[in-house]
Amino acid sequence: MKTARYHALVAGASGVVGRRLAEVLAGDPDWEVIGLSRRAPASACSFKSIAVDLTDAADCRQKLGALADTTHIFYAARYDHNSSGPEPIDLNTHMLRHLVEAVAPVAANLQHIHMVQGSKYYGSTLPAYKTPALESDPRVAHNANFYYAQEDYLIAQQQTGSRWTWSASRPHAICDHSTGFARALGMVIAVYANICKARGEPLHFPGTASNYRALYQCTEASLLARAIQWMSTDPRCANQSFNITNGDYLRWENLWPLFADYFGMKLGEVKTVRLGQTMTTPEMAATWENISKKYQLKTTTYDKLVVWPYGDFVFGPTFDIMSSTIKARQFGFQECMDTGRMFIDLFDYYRREKVIP
Numbered sequence: 001m002k003t004a005r006y007h008a009l010v011a012g013a014s015g016v017v018g019r020r021l022a023e024v025l026a027g028d029p030d031w032e033v034i035g036l037s038r039r040a041p042a043s044a045c046s047f048k049s050i051a052v053d054l055t056d057a058a059d060c061r062q063k064l065g066a067l068a069d070t071t072h073i074f075y076a077a078r079y080d081h082n083s084s085g086p087e088p089i090d091l092n093t094h095m096l097r098h099l100v101e102a103v104a105p106v107a108a109n110l111q112h113i114h115m116v117q118g119s120k121y122y123g124s125t126l127p128a129y130k131t132p133a134l135e136s137d138p139r140v141a142h143n144a145n146f147y148y149a150q151e152d153y154l155i156a157q158q159q160t161g162s163r164w165t166w167s168a169s170r171p172h173a174i175c176d177h178s179t180g181f182a183r184a185l186g187m188v189i190a191v192y193a194n195i196c197k198a199r200g201e202p203l204h205f206p207g208t209a210s211n212y213r214a215l216y217q218c219t220e221a222s223l224l225a226r227a228i229q230w231m232s233t234d235p236r237c238a239n240q241s242f243n244i245t246n247g248d249y250l251r252w253e254n255l256w257p258l259f260a261d262y263f264g265m266k267l268g269e270v271k272t273v274r275l276g277q278t279m280t281t282p283e284m285a286a287t288w289e290n291i292s293k294k295y296q297l298k299t300t301t302y303d304k305l306v307v308w309p310y311g312d313f314v315f316g317p318t319f320d321i322m323s324s325t326i327k328a329r330q331f332g333f334q335e336c337m338d339t340g341r342m343f344i345d346l347f348d349y350y351r352r353e354k355v356i357p
C-alpha cells in the first residue's frame with residue numbers, strides 16, 4: 001500500500017468549504033486527511049475526523065497535540081453565524097491560534113498552512129468597494145472581517161523562524177452540490193422558485209433592481225478545493241493569496257430567464273422582498289410541506305432547509321461584486337467554469353437526489 005506523501009488537517013470539515021476540500025484531498029493517494037469540527041462530518045465522508053472545539057485551547061492541545069505527522073493545515077472553519085450580522089473577529093482568530101499552537105510545535109515536518117478567506121477581505125459588504133478586486137489592493141476598514149486578524153497572526157507566527165509557508169484563497173459565494181447545507185445559494189434559488197411556482201406566481205427576482213443588473217461571481221466548491229490543493233503544494237505560491245472564482249461574471253438579469261425556463265415558470269419582474277421574513281412564515285412552510293409530500297421529497301423540515309437571510313445577503317448589494325483571477329492564472333491555476341451551467345447542474349443534482357421536484 002502506498003504511503004501518503006502529505007498529512008492534512010482540515011479545520012471546518014463539516015462545513016461547505018472544508019468538507020469538499022477534505023473530500024478532494026482524500027481522493028488523492030498522496031494525501032491522508034483528518035477533518036476537524038465539533039460535529040461529525042456527513043456519514044458518507046471518505047476521510048477520518050476528530051471532534052474538537054477550536055474555541056477551547058485545552059481541547060485542541062489534548063486532541064491534536066500528538067498529530068506529529070501533519071504536513072499541511074487547512075483552515076476552513078468559521079464560528080457559527082447566520083449571514084445577518086458581523087462575524088466575531090476575536091473568536092475566529094482564537095480558533096485558528098488554538099489549532100496552530102496545538103499542532104505546529106509537535107509537527108516537525110509542517111510545510112504549509114492555508115487560510116480560506118473571501119472577498120469580504122476587499123470590503124465586498126461595504127458599499128462601493130473597488131472592483132475588480134486585486135490581491136494587492138490595500139485593506140479596507142479595520143474591522144470589516146476576521147481575515148485580517150487571522151492573517152496578521154499567521155504571518156507573525158511564520159516570521160518567528162518557522163519552516164512552513166502560508167497561502168490564502170479568496171473565493172466568493174461558494175456553491176457545492178452537497179445537499180446537507182442550508183446556507184447554499186443553489187438551494188435558495190431552487191426552493192424559492194418551487195414555492196413561487198406552487199403558489200401560481202411567476203419567477204420574480206426577490207433582490208434589488210440594481211442587484212439584478214450588477215455583476216456578480218461564484219466559486220464552485222470542488223474548483224476551490226483543487227485551487228487550494230495547488231497553491232498549498234506549488235512552491236511559487238508560498239506566502240501568497242489568490243482570488244479563486246469560477247472565472248466568469250454573471251448578471252442575475254441574464255440567469256433569471258434561464259432559471260424560470262428550467263423550473264417551467266413565467267419570468268416575473270423585480271419584486272424586492274426580505275427573504276429572511278417573507279419565506280419564513282408558517283404559510284411558506286405549509287406550501288413546502290405540500291410540495292414535499294406531493295413529490296415525495298427527501299428534504300428535512302422547512303426551517304432547516306434554507307438559510308433565507310443568505311439570499312438577502314446575495315441579492316441585496318446594489319453594486320458589482322468582482323474579483324480578478326488573473327494572478328492565479330499567471331501563477332499556474334487555469335481551471336474555470338461557466339456559472340450559469342453550474343447552477344443548472346446543481347438543480348439537476350437536487351432533482352436526482354429528490355430534494356426539489
Ligand SMILES: NC(=O)c1ccc[n+]([C@@H]2O[C@H](COP(=O)([O-])OP(=O)(O)OC[C@H]3O[C@@H](n4cnc5c(N)ncnc54)[C@H](OP(=O)(O)O)[C@@H]3O)[C@@H](O)[C@H]2O)c1
Nearest residue numbers: 012013014015016017037038039053054077078118173174
Ligand atoms: N460559504 C461561502 O459562500 C463563502 C464565501 C467566501 C468565503 N468563505 C469563507 O470560507 C471559510 C469557510 O466557510 P464555510 O461557509 O465553509 O463555513 P461553514 O459552512 O459555516 O462551516 C464552518 C465550519 O467551521 C466549524 N466550526 C465552527 N465552530 C467551530 C468550533 N468551535 N470548533 C471546531 N469547528 C468549528 C464547523 O463545524 P461544527 O459546527 O461541526 O463545529 C464547520 O465545519 C470562511 O472563512 C468563510 O468566510 C465562504
